[in-house]
Amino acid sequence: MSFDVAVLGGGPAGMAAATEAAQRGARVVLLEESPAPGGQVYRAPPRGFVIRPDSDARAGNALRAALAASGAEVRTGCRVWGVGGGVLVAAGVAPAPFRLDALAPDGRSFHVESRALVVCAGTHERIIPFPGWTLPGVMGLAAATILTKAQGVLPGRRVVVAGAGPLLFAVAWKLVKAGAEVAAVVDLATTGEWARAMPALAARPDLLARGMAWRAGLRARGVPVLSGARIAAAEGGAVLERVRVSERIFDCDALCIGHGLVPATEATRTFRATHRYAAEDGGWVPVLDRDGRCSVPFLYAAGDGAGVRGAAAAPAAGRLAALAALHDLRLLDAPSHAAARAIPARAHARAARAGAAMARMMAMRPALVAAIPPETVVCRCEGVTRAEIEAACTDGATDMNQLKQFTRCGMGPCQGRLCGEAAAELVAMRGGGREKVGFATGRLPLRPVAMDALLGEFDYADIPVPAAAPI
Template identity: 50%
Template sequence: MRGDRRRPARARLPDAGERGAGGDDGGAVVSGAYDLIVLGAGPAGVGAAVTARSHGLSVLVVDENETTGGQVYRATPQAFATRADAPANPDKKEGAGQRQSLLASGAAVAFRHSVWQVSPGYRVDAVGQGGPVHWSAPAVIAATGTTERVVPFPGWTLPGVIGLAAATILLKSQQMLPGRRPVIAGCGPLLAAVAVAVLDGGGKPAAVLDLSGPGDWLAALPALASRPDLALRGLGWVVRLKAAGVPVHFRTGIAAVRETADGLAVTPCRVDADRRPLPDGAGQDIETDCVAVGHGLTPGTEITRLLRARHRFDAALGGWVAEHDADFRTSLPGLYVAGDGAGISGAAAAHLQGQLAGLAVARDLGRLGADAHETAAAPVRKRLAAAQRFGRAMARLMALRPAHAASVAPDTVVCRCEDVTRGEIDEAVAAGARDVNQLKAWTRCGMGPCQGRMCGETAASLVAEAVGSRGAAGLWTGRAPLRPVPMDLLTGDFTYADIPLPKAAPL
C-alpha cells in the first residue's frame, strides 16, 4: 500500500503579476484538520477563504483545477505566452487580484485534487497526483459552481459539437479557437462573450443563434442598469459583432447538426417565446467547423445532495438549490454554500456570497461576536443586492423552458453516457416512473460517469411534464464517488499477501 506521506512544501499561488498565473504541480498533500474546508476555488471560494482567514480560522481550499479563478476568472497556464496584442481583459485583472488575495491570506491550498466523498462531521476525501488524501473540519463551504445545460438535439453528440463553457476554457485557458468559423448557439450573455473572443483570436463566427428575442433582452434592461460596467461591456460586444458582419439570429435554435465532407452543417430553427420550434421554422443550413452550444447553467449541488441537506426547486436560480439563510448556512449545521452553486447569480455576486459565508463560519465557530458580525456583514449584503440583481436577470434569460425540453425528438439521445433516448424515457414514464430516481433505476439514465450532470435537467423536465411539476419529479440522489476515481489511486501498490484476512469462523 502507499504509505509515504512526507510533507511537501506548501503549494504556492503565483503572484498576480506573473504571466499566465498558472499554479502548482498538485502533488502529494498531507491529510490534516482545519477549522474550515472550502470546496471550490472560484470567486465564491476565494471570498470565503480570505474572509475566514482574516478572522483567524485555519482554512484549506480544494479545487481540481491548477489554480483559482473558476470558469469566469480562469487563468492561462504559465507555460503559455500571452499574445502581446491581446486586448485588455477586466476578468484577467480581477482573477489575478483574487489569486493574490488568497496567497496573502495564508490559506492552505490543494489544487489538482478531485473530491470524491464528503462525510458528515465533516471528512473530505480527495485524490490528487500523490494519491488519496483526506481532511477534516467542523465547517465546510461548498462553492462548487455550476454545470452547463445542453438540451439535446439530433447531432449534439457528434465530434465538433461542444458546450459554450468548453469553448471558453479553450479560449481563456488554452488560447485556442474552438473553430475558425464556429456556430455559437443557445441563450444568455455567454453567446456574445464567446463570439467576441473568437474574433479576438483571429476567427469569425459563422453565426450566433440566440433563443431569446430582443424583447427578452429589453425586459432585462432595468436589472442590467445595476451594473453599468457589465452592461456597457455587453453593448460593446454587440457593436463588435455587428461591425465584423457576424450574423446574429434572435429566437433561433438548432434543429439538427449533421456531418459533411468539410465539417458540420447546422440546421437553424425559429422558436416561439417559450423556445418551442415553430412549424416550418427550419432555415437554410449553415456550414461550420464547430458548434458551441449552451442552454444556461444549473447549480452544482452534488455535495449538498450527498450530505442530504434540504433543497428546493427554483427555475429562476437555475434549478434545484440547497436551502440556506441570509448568511448561506444550509439546513445542516456546519455546512454552508456560496456562489452559483447556491443559485445562479454571477461571478461578482459569488465573491460577495463567499465573504458572507466566511463571516458566518467565523461567527459560528466563536471567532466573531454577533455585533461585530453584523457590522462586517451589512455592507457586503448591500453590495450583494446590486450584484445579484444583474446576475439573476441573466439567470432568467438562461432558465430552462419546459417547452424547449418537450421538443426533444423521440429518437434523440438524452443520456449520452448510457445511450438513453427520449423515447425510452417516455416509455418508462408511461410504465409508471414518477420521479427521476425511479427513471434512473428503470433506464440507467443518469448512471454514467457524469452522474446525470449532462442529462439530468432534460430528463427531469420530461418526467415533470407527466407528474405535474419539477418539485414532484424530484432530484437525483447524491452518491459517492462524486467524480470517477481511478481505482489504482485509491488502492496503491499491494500484493494479496498484504490483505489482512479474518480468522475463519468456528464451525
C-alpha cells in the same frame, strides 16, 4: 489535518470566502480541482502560457493575489471525491467535523477535516439534446471558454455560437477577437426578453456596457444575430459540417452551445441539506438564509452553486458565508459580525439583481425538451434515448432515482451532469412537475476517480478470507 473552515471550490466565491476567513485569523484550507484558483470566468492560463489580459483576467488575478496573501492553505489540482462528517455519521452519534476526501495531483489520496464547510462548487452547463449534438465539433460554451481563455486555442475556424444568456455573446466576441469566423449567433432569448431585463441590468452599468459593446462589435463585423431562435439540428458525416436553424443552414466546423447553467449541488445533496427547485436560479438549489447557511449546521453554500447570480456577485456571497461561519464557530462576536457583513451584503444585493435577470434568461425552457425527437440520445454515457425514457415513464418511473433504475440514465462517468436536466424535464412532462420528479440521491464518489487510486496496491493474499463454516 484539521481546520476551522474548509472551502470546497476555488472560483470567485471560494477565493473570497477563504481569504475573508483566513484574514480574520481562522485556520482555512481551500481545495480546488484546477491547477490554479479562478473558476470558469477567472480561469488562469497554464504555467508558461501567455494570454492577453482582459478585465476578467485582472479581476481573477486580484482575487488570487488576495488569497495568496491571506494565509489560507490552498491545495490545487485536487479532485474532491468524497464528503463525510457533519451529519453523515452513524445513527445516534453526534455530528462530527466535516471531512473532505480528495486525490492530490500525484494520485495520492488524502483527507482534511474542518469544523465548518463552505461549498462553492460553481455550476455545470445545461445542454438540451438535439439531433446531431453528439457529433465531434459540437461543444459547450464553457468548453469553448476554457479553450480560448486558458489555452489560446480556437474551437474551430468557422463557428456557430448558440444558446441563451450573456455567455453567448461573451464567447462569440472572444472568438472573433481571437481570429475565428463566427458564422452566426443563435440566441434563444427574444428582443422582448432582453428589453424586460434592461432595468435590472442597469444596476450594473459596467456589465451592461460591456455586453452592449460585445453585441455592437459582432454586428459591426457582419455577424448575423438570430433572436428567439434555436438549433434544429447539427449535421455532418464523421464530424460537424453544418447546423440547421429553422430554414437556414450555416456551414461550420464548430458549434458552441449552452442552454444555461445548473448549480453543482452534489456535496450539499450528499449532506442531505434541504433543497428547492427554482428554475430562475438554475434548478435545484440549497435552501439558505441571507448569509449562506444551509439547513445542516456549520454547512454553507455560496456563489453560483447556491443559485446562479454571476461572477460579479460571487465574491460578496463568499465573504458573507465565511463571516457567518466565523460567527457560528464563535471566532467572531455578534457586533463584529454585523459590522463586517454590511459592505459585502450591499455589494451582493447590487450585483445579484443583474445576475438574477441573466439567470432568468438562462432558465430551463421546456419547449426545447419537448422538441427532442424520440430517437435522439439524451444520456450519452449510457446511450439512452428519449424514446427509452418515455418507455420507462410508461412502465412506472416517476422520479429520477426510478429512471436510473429503469434505464441507467445518469449512471455513466458524467453522473447525470450532462443528461440530468433534460431527463428530469422529460419525466416531469408526464405529470407532477420538477419538485415531484426530484433529483438523484447524492452518492459517493462526487467525481469519477480511478479505482486503483482509492484501493492502492494489493494482491489476493492480502484479502482476508474467513474460515469455512463447519458442516
